[in-house]
Amino acid sequence: MNFKALKQYFLFTKQQQIGIFMLFLIMIGLQLFYFLSDFTISGKQSPEKEKWLALQPEIDQEKLVDKDGKPANNLFNPNFISDYKGYKLGMSVEEIDRLMAFRKENKYVNSAEEFQRVTRISDSLFNKISPLFKFPDWKQNKNNYSAKKSDFATKSFPKKEKLAILDINEATQEVLMKIYGIGEGLSSRILRQKEMLGSFVSMEQMKEIWGLSPEVINELKVYFKVVVPANLKKxxxxxxxxxxxxxxxxxxxxxxxxxxxxxxxxxxxxxxxxxxxxxxxxxxxxxxxxxxxxx
Structure with missing residues (x-):
């Protein structure tokens, strides 16, 4: 091989030699930066992200379906089946509509058998999904619950005393805690939301408050209404x-x-x-x- 012919390709001026040297230094510096830097993500999360992450187990459970498309083995109250949930369970549109119409009358099914009577689902579908139904404990144990209900109401949530329909914008924490299912934490959250907005303008805004279940929101709508103040700052x-x-x-x-x-x-x-x-x-x-x- 003629090495003399190749030699001409390796002859560089002084400036080119300095440039090549600087290029090598930059490459070595980048390599050191890569190996010595810590690219791990900080474990600190915003409160908003932590709130959504707390819901992740429920979301994951909803996604757990087997290969045959059978619903995951998690219990639920059939009174609050959504259109999507009913579809996943195998219910027809007509069967879901019957349940929705029943619930619009402010009625609740109290047993699996009553659910079948209202929706008219087939026996095969009933046998498949009824083991997943979970009704409130007081529905299953009415005798025991009747004795406990009065004690519980007087201690924490004295709902049984007659409450006039009040403006929720004027409600105090003590008044809110008289609603069954609302304690100190939820009542404080409601008041903070009202303070942040200046005033509630619709009872539908209760759905935006973290932690309020549909049952508790229905209770609030029974005892409270919204009166928009004339001096609401817009x-x-x-x-x-x-x-x-x-x-x-x-x-x-x-x-x-x-x-x-x-x-x-x-x-x-x-x-x-x-x-x-x-x-x-x-x-x-x-x-x-x-x-x-x-x-």
Whole structure:
């Protein structure tokens, strides 16, 4: 092999030699950075993320279905079957609608047999899903519960005393705790939500409060209503700053920024329908949100 012919390819000027040397130094530095750096993610999580992670076991359990598509072996109260849950259990649309119509009358099925009578599901489906039903303990043990109910009510939740229908915006913690199922923690959470919003404008907002079950929300609707105060401070969408919009509970910073940008490019908003055109606007809550805004 003619090595002299190859030699010309390895002849470099002084500047080229310095450049090659610096390139090697950079490569070595990057390698050292990679091996010596700690790329592990911090274990610290935001409260919002921790709240959703607490739900993960329930979500995972919902996903556990076997190869035949049979429902996972987790117990549930059949009174609160959703359309999706009923479909997963093998119920037809008509059977689900019968249950929904029954529940709209504020009635509850108290046994597996009554569930079959109301929905008219087949015996085969009944035998398949009835072992998964779980009714409240007081439904299963009425005799024992009747003796315990009065003691429990007087100690923690004296629901049996007659409560007039009150404005939930005027309710104190003591009054809220008279509702069966609401203790010190949930009552404090309700009051904090009201303080953050300034006032509730709809009882539907109870669904947004973490920890309130559908049964407890129904109880609240029996004893409370919403009276929107005349002095409720509203946000003027066309004049509010980015900071003011971002501090509104139903808006995040990203949405507030889009609102300000859209407003500057297209002019003022005339109504909630104009505002709902913004990307990521929570359209399902538009009716409630509109009561906190002015245009």
């Amino acid at each position: 946000i003027n969408v066309n004049e509010a700053s980015l900071k003011e919009l971002a501090q509104f509970s139903y808006f995040k910073y990203g949405l507030a920024k889009q609102i300000v940008t859209y407003r500057s490019m297209n002019g003022n908003f005339n109504n909630i329908e104009d505002l709902a055109k913004i990307k990521d606007f929570p359209v399902e809550k538009a009716k409630i949100i509109s009561l906190y805004l002015e245009f």
